[in-house]
Each structure stands twice: as C-alpha cells, then as structure tokens.
Amino acid sequence: xxxxxxxxxxxxxxxxxxxxxxxxxxxxxxxxxxxxxxxxxxxxxxxxxxxxxxxxxxxxxxxxxxxxxxxxxxxxx
Numbered sequence: 001x002x003x004x005x006x007x008x009x010x011x012x013x014x015x016x017x018x019x020x021x022x023x024x025x026x027x028x029x030x031x032x033x034x035x036x037x038x039x040x041x042x043x044x045x046x047x048x049x050x051x052x053x054x055x056x057x058x059x060x061x062x063x064x065x066x067x068x069x070x071x072x073x074x075x076x077x
Contacts, residue, residue: 004047
C-alpha cells in the first residue's frame with residue numbers, strides 16, 4: 001500500500017506485523033525504510049492507495065487443470 005502523509009511525504013508499507021508495527025519505505029531524496037508504530041502514524045496519513053494489476057494474470061496451470069474437464073464440441077458445461 002502507498003501512503004501520502006499530511007506533510008506530503010510518500011511511503012510504501014512493506015510489512016505489517018499484525019499488531020502495531022509497520023515497515024515503511026519513504027521516497028525523499030533517497031529511499032530509506034523505517035519501523036513505525038501504526039497508532040502513531042495514523043493521524044499523519046492523508047491518503048492510502050492500494051495498488052493492484054488491472055487484470056488477473058493468466059495461469060497456464062489452471063488452464064491445464066480445467067482442460068481435463070472440458071467437453072469437446074460443446075459450447076458450455
């Protein structure tokens with residue numbers, strides 16, 4: 001996830017321990033990673049963006065598995 005802080009800094013949340021610790025990489029003049037408390041960081045977050053692909057990637061393993069069950073010459077199941 002990408003976060004924009006109220007002072008304008010941009011960071012990527014690399015890891016969340018499930019409790020209260022985040023590892024965040026900030027991109028200023030140089031990239032640096034910090035361990036921060038989620039509860040301390042929350043008031044400073046302006047925007048949160050979740051990045052994901054526009055479409056799912058095709059997986060040939062799934063196609064190979066499904067092909068065993070497809071009827072030939074049929075338009076549906």
